[in-house]
Amino acid sequence: MTLVAGRRRPRSRLLLVAAGLFAVAAILAVAALVPRGSSSPARVSPGDPDAQAAQLPPAPKAAFKIGAPVPLARHRDETTWAAVRDDVVARAAPSRSARAVGTLRALTPEATTNIVLPLARRHLWVKVRLPALPNGTTGWVPRAALGAYGTVRTRVIVDVAKRRLTLLKDGRAVLRVPVGVGAPDAPTPRGQFVVRNILTRFSSKFYGPIALGTSARSETLTDWPGGGYVGIHGTDEPGLIPGAVSHGCIRLRNADIVRLARELPIGTPLTIR
Incomplete structure (x- = not known):
């Protein structure tokens, strides 16, 4: 086979041609990024924050808008x-x-x-x-x-004169039971209080199966252990209910205190009147 030899171009000329083509491509790419009809951006001074901010692209639209805070609706008996x-x-x-x-x-x-x-x-x-x-x-x-x-959404009302306890739930009476209240020399205090705890497993039957601790305090038995706080509890003498028979605490028959504790959560307000 016979090869036809041609004139070989110098390597340096090829490199110059390639460099020229690359420069033209770069200029065309930059030109494509500049919007038509616009002039070259003005040079911004590094110390001019307002001019720098003007060169920034516009902020994107928010995906959603946070409205004004609205308080949650409260139940009237809450x-x-x-x-x-x-x-x-x-x-x-x-x-x-x-x-x-x-x-x-x-x-x-x-x-x-x-x-x-x-x-x-x-x-x-x-x-x-x-x-x-x-x-x-x-x-x-x-x-x-x-x-x-x-x-x-519960509330306990104790009427000392009527010797009766009423449990309200959502403003509706769900339990009414007779109670024993403080004797004349140790009356049950009147006022607004709160049920703070539920206690069980007493060693003595005197308190019955359950006692509800309240924030009410006896105004006469101030030297009692713990400060003379008033409780709502059962009894081992149900025949004394209703009556003014306690040292200020509110006594219920055992079946009634069990039912009350089942319906009444901690934090329930207590009115004694």
Whole structure:
């Protein structure tokens, strides 16, 4: 086979041609990025933030719009309660410099978590009713001293004169039972309180199968162990109910206290009138 030899081009000329083609391609690519009819962007001074911001592309549209906050609707018979996280000094006003009116403990005398009912809120302070004498004492505590809020739709009303307990659920009476109340020398205190715990397994039958601890305190038996707190409990003498027979506590027949405890959550407000 015979090969026909041609003139071989120098290698340097080929490299120059390739470089020229690459430069042309680069210029065409840049030109494609510049919108038609627009001139070259003005050079921006590094010290001019307004001019720099003007060169930025427009912000993309939001995927969704966050509306104004709307408070959740509350049930008319709903009550808010909170657990106490730490021992804290309660103040007469929502300020650490205000006069101290008492100490709110994290634990009850039965070593269960203390429960309070918030009455008002101001900034980072909460007004609560203290389990202290005189009954009805209120004070302000830092919100950080309380745990998360809980809610209930139950309420217990004890009518001392009629010697009757009524349990309301969503504003409707679901239980009415006779009770024993305090004798004349140790009356059951009146006021607004809260059910703080449910206790069982007593060594004595005196309290029946269940007792509900409350924030109410006897105003006469102040030297009792734990401070004379009023409970709602069963009894080993059901024949004394109804009557004014206790040291201030509210006694129910055992079947009634079992049913009450089944329907009543912790944090339920208690009205004694």
